[in-house]
Amino acid sequence: MSYEIQRVYSYKGEKPAALVDRLWPRGVSKKKLAGVERVKDVAPSTELREWFHQDRANRYPEFCKRYYEELQQPDKQAPLDELRKMEHKDGKLTLLTASKDINHCHVPVLVKVLKRES
16 A cells, blocks of 8 residues: 555545544535544644644654654554555555645654554
8 A cells, every 4th residue: 555645625535535633624624524534543642742843843853753652552553554454446545634744744654654564
């Protein structure tokens, strides 16, 4: 399976997708995301997210390390398996996030874990 990262605000419903943010994205209706799986338990913990948001520019490398460690915890295995089981015809799954910088958020770390362990 291959994974694509996309901002939820530009999602048009054309691809199989999963929302992987803990918080519901501001201004996005549930109707717009009808049919999209929400796997919020795979997102970083509230504590880690809040810590990271205090200084995003300088904390990203440490954030990635801490989030990777969170993803190794037993309580994260079921949501990770849920994402891995989302099989689609073309073998792709779009992971949606509200993050403004999709290259420096939790989703690239999540993709690495999903690819490594699938």
